[in-house]
Amino acid sequence: MQLGFLVDLHLCMGCKGCEIACKVENEVPLSTWRLRVKYVDVGTFPETKRTFTPLRCNHCENAPCERICPVSALHYIENGIVNIDKERCIGCAGCVMACPYGAIYIDPETQTADKCTYCAHRIASSMMPACVVACPVGANIFGDLEDPKSNISMYIQDHRDVQVRKPEKGTNPHHFYVGASQVNLNPLASRREEGYNLFNKITTLPLGGHHE
Amino acid sequence: MIHETLAATNAVVTLDVPLPDVFWGWFVTMNMWAKSIGTGLVFMLFLLLRKNASEMSGVRTSAIIVSFVMMNVFLLFTLADLHQPFRMWHIFFYPHWTSAITVGAWMATVFVGLEFLMAAMMIRKDKCLLTSDANATFDKLLFWVTLLAIPVTLYTAGIMAEATARELWQMPTESVQMILAATLSGSAAIILLGGSKLSDETKNFFASILGLSALLAFIIYMSEYIFGSMKAEEVTAILAYVKGDGEYATMFWIGQWVAYILPMILVALYRVSKSNSILTLAAILAIAGLWVVKHVWLVIPQLLPLS
Ligand code: SF4
Ligand code: SF4
Numbered sequence: 305m306q307l308g309f310l311v312d313l314h315l316c317m318g319c320k321g322c323e324i325a326c327k328v329e330n331e332v333p334l335s336t337w338r339l340r341v342k343y344v345d346v347g348t349f350p351e352t353k354r355t356f357t358p359l360r361c362n363h364c365e366n367a368p369c370e371r372i373c374p375v376s377a378l379h380y381i382e383n384g385i386v387n388i389d390k391e392r393c394i395g396c397a398g399c400v401m402a403c404p405y406g407a408i409y410i411d412p413e414t415q416t417a418d419k420c421t422y423c424a425h426r427i428a429s430s431m432m433p434a435c436v437v438a439c440p441v442g443a444n445i446f447g448d449l450e451d452p453k454s455n456i457s458m459y460i461q462d463h464r465d466v467q468v469r470k471p472e473k474g475t476n477p478h479h480f481y482v483g484a485s486q487v488n489l490n491p492l493a494s495r496r497e498e499g500y501n502l503f504n505k506i507t508t509l510p511l512g513g514h515h516e
Numbered sequence: 517m518i519h520e521t522l523a524a525t526n527a528v529v530t531l532d533v534p535l536p537d538v539f540w541g542w543f544v545t546m547n548m549w550a551k552s553i554g555t556g557l558v559f560m561l562f563l564l565l566r567k568n569a570s571e572m573s574g575v576r577t578s579a580i581i582v583s584f585v586m587m588n589v590f591l592l593f594t595l596a597d598l599h600q601p602f603r604m605w606h607i608f609f610y611p612h613w614t615s616a617i618t619v620g621a622w623m624a625t626v627f628v629g630l631e632f633l634m635a636a637m638m639i640r641k642d643k644c645l646l647t648s649d650a651n652a653t654f655d656k657l658l659f660w661v662t663l664l665a666i667p668v669t670l671y672t673a674g675i676m677a678e679a680t681a682r683e684l685w686q687m688p689t690e691s692v693q694m695i696l697a698a699t700l701s702g703s704a705a706i707i708l709l710g711g712s713k714l715s716d717e718t719k720n721f722f723a724s725i726l727g728l729s730a731l732l733a734f735i736i737y738m739s740e741y742i743f744g745s746m747k748a749e750e751v752t753a754i755l756a757y758v759k760g761d762g763e764y765a766t767m768f769w770i771g772q773w774v775a776y777i778l779p780m781i782l783v784a785l786y787r788v789s790k791s792n793s794i795l796t797l798a799a800i801l802a803i804a805g806l807w808v809v810k811h812v813w814l815v816i817p818q819l820l821p822l823s
Contacts, residue, residue, distance in 0.1 A: 342823060343531035354530070359823050368680035374617035375606040394606050395599025397539050398617050401679040406535050406822030415599040473680055486518050487527045491821050492753055493518045494527035502531045 306384040307422055308478035309455050310466070311358050315443035318343060318356030318457040325438030326360075329423060336409045338420040339435055343502065344487050344494045357488040358435075358444070361386065361407040361420040362469065362477030369399035369419075370407060377417065384449075385424050385479060390416045404473045422446070449478060456480075507511060519749065532686060543597040545811040547590050548672055549701075550692070551624075552806060556702020557709075558631075560722065562662040564706070565655055567721060574713030576654060577638040579706060579801035584631045591628065594621075605615045616674030619667075627668045630661050644707040669698045682817035683750040689698035696736075698777070701806050704799035716790070723795055734776035737809070750820065757816040763821055768812045775805025780782035 318341055326332060326339040339360040346353055363386045370386055377393035380386055393416035399408045400417065405510045411418045423433035431437075436444045447454035452461075460466050460480065468477040469489045486493040521527075540611035557579045564571055595601050611618045632656055641650045673694045676685035703725040710718070741759075758768035782798035785791070 320631060337533060340533060341531070342529065345530045346525050346526050346527045348526050371614045372614040372617065372675070372678040374612055374621065375603075375610045376612040392603075392610060393600065393604060394603040395601075396597070396617060397599070398615065398675065398678070400535065400539050401818075402681055404681040404822060406681070409535060410599055424593065475680065486521065487525060490518050491823055492528050492749055493521060493525070495522060496529045496532075500528045500530055 305382070305451075306449045306478065307427070308363070308384070308447070308456055308480065309422070310361070310445040310459055310480040310482060312443050312459070313355070313357065313440045313481055313483035315442060316356045316358060317443075318354065319440060321438040321440060322358055322435035323445060323486065325434040326420070329426070330421075331433035332418075333411055333413050336411060336418070338409075340419070342488075345500075346487055348399070355485070355488055357481070357484070359407070359469075360435075360479065361403075362405060362475065362479035363422060365476035365478060366474060368402035368404065368475060370472075372398040372402040374398065375480075381424065383427065385422050385427070387421050387424050388418060390414055390418065393417050394455075404470050404475060519753070529821075532821075532823055533539055535821050538815050538818045540597070540818065542811060543593045545807060546593040547597070548694075548697070548810045548814070549807045550589040550593065551669070551672065552697040552810075553701045553705050553803065554583045554590060554739060555627075555669045556698035556700070557583035557586070557705050558658070558662055558665045558702070559698055560702040560706040560725070562658055563721075563725075564718065565658060568715070568718055569655075571710075571714060571718055572655070573651070575706060575710050577635075578709045580631060580635045580638060580654075582705060582709060583788050584628065584635045587624070587628045589632060591624065598642065608732065615784060616671050620675065623664060623668050623671065627661065627664050630657060630664070633657070634661065636695060642683045653696030665698075666695075669694050673740055679817075681822055682754075683748055684740075684744070684754045684817040686812075689740065693733060693736060694802050696729045696733040697806055697810070700733060700779075701803050703729065703777075704802040707799040708803075709797055712792075719792075719795065720787070723783050723786055723798070726798060730776040730780045730783075733809075734772060734780070737776075754817050754820055756810065757819055763813050764816055767808060771805055771808035771812055774801050775806070775809045776802075779805070 320341050323339055323341055330338055332338050339358060342357045344355045344360055363384060367386050370380060373513060374396060375392050375394055378386060378399055395410065395415050397410060400410065408417050408419045418492050426433060433446055436446045441470045445456050447456035449456060451457060463482045466480050466482055467484050467489060468480055481489065561579050595604055598604060607618055607621045613619065634657055637650045637654055670691050673687055673690035676690045677687035679685060703722045707719065707722050741755065744755055757764045758763050759765060779798040779802040782794050786795040786798065
């Protein structure tokens with residue numbers, strides 16, 4: 305079994321239902337996110353549109369976070385999920401430096417690394433990840449990539465524009481997007497300008513450690 | 517290049533909360549800097565033993581003690597940078613061998629243990645239980661410690677290489693830079709420690725190592741600065757932080773001048789004038805500048821948003 309995600313960006317309307325469901329399900333502390341929906345505005349007024357891209361851990365087949373973790377706190381489980389053992393983690397932040405997608409954060413309460421686990425605990429009880437259940441438009445498609453009859457496999461077969469984030473990194477993500485452009489997937493394809501954020505002056509909780 | 521589409525798309529991120537900028541900050545710089553001096557001194561002791569063993573007596577004790585202290589500074593900052601420092605023992609009980617962090621931690625521990633033995637032998641020469649001739653045993657051990665110093669120096673480059681998110685750090689260049697940082701700071705440190713105990717010939721020798729290390733490291737940084745952008749867009753975006761009015765441009769050039777350019781000039785002047793104070797100044801600048809150079813190179817790739 306190889307579990308994977310696919311987000312159909314044609315369907316996503318940026319409601320952030322998945323983000324909230326994830327927060328609640330996994331008790332993700334304030335100022336940190338396992339899953340977040342990035343908004344990028346494209347065009348020049350009045351010809352503008354807003355794009356939405358849910359971003360989470362890609363559960364890479366060749367995961368740099370797993371490779372660099374000195375104590376195997378990050379590890380693969382048999383269904384392909386890259387899971388984390390917070391009791392094992394020493395908080396070296398090697399994984400934070402290694403993940404090309406910025407998917408890992410240091411939990412300010414436990415001072416250990418954390419990230420999306422595809423809701424491994426729910427899957428163990430034959431439930432879907434919380435974000436899949438919460439999405440009102442079914443934009444999150446989840447299933448076994450090794451089963452050609454699964455929803456996700458059928459979706460991949462039926463669509464030509466299936467993409468992953470940063471394929472050049474060689475991580476082989478198990479998380480796909482349909483209907484994405486560079487603006488959605490490539491951080492260099494958009495600007496980040498002071499004052500353009502919907503929420504400016506975001507405060508983050510102190511992490512401990514020695515960040516600048 | 518995707519950056520060139522910006523004029524057409526006018527794409528602006530209006531909602532995203534990426535990670536805090538710099539995760540590995542100056543604690544990690546301290547770690548790399550102290551380790552360079554610690555291992556560099558061992559390399560220099562070994563070279564001195566090969567070149568002019570009679571002068572070893574003047575620096576054996578001081579060099580091994582300073583190296584040991586610097587390696588402890590390195591370990592201390594490594595530990596302090598952990599978010600869960602009291603779980604450090606997990607590295608020894610649940611080691612994951614694909615991680616350069618694990619391999620490095622084990623090797624550095626053995627290295628520091630051996631250095632402790634050597635330092636203890638030198639301090640308690642008269643009461644040394646291990647051997648009747650402490651100097652001879654020290655010199656024998658030095659060979660193995662020097663061998664071990666090579667991977668201990670290099671493993672940080674391995675960590676940087678495993679940091680897949682940071683395109684700037686490539687193993688071939690980082691490993692050479694780690695060795696050069698060790699030879700630069702090691703030669704500078706032994707020049708300062710040896711002082712008048714070293715002969716002019718030996719000082720010349722270490723001055724040459726200092727000057728050449730500075731030259732080579734500078735050439736590599738300049739190569740990356742000028743040519744790095746020609747291969748990968750991500751590297752172009754990272755190098756923008758040290759170019760033009762980039763956030764770290766001033767600090768980058770301060771580092772290059774203090775660590776490399778000035779010491780190179782001063783070493784050249786020393787060879788002409790034979791003035792010890794010029795050589796001392798070159799050594800101090802190289803050690804201080806190395807911190808700045810390492811810090812800039814550590815921080816800039818972390819400034820680029822990953823999402
Ligand atoms: S997306 Fe990042 S955190 Fe997730 S498996 Fe890949 S490297 Fe690890
Ligand atoms: S922060 Fe924790 S999970 Fe991440 S690499 Fe270090 S020990 Fe592993």
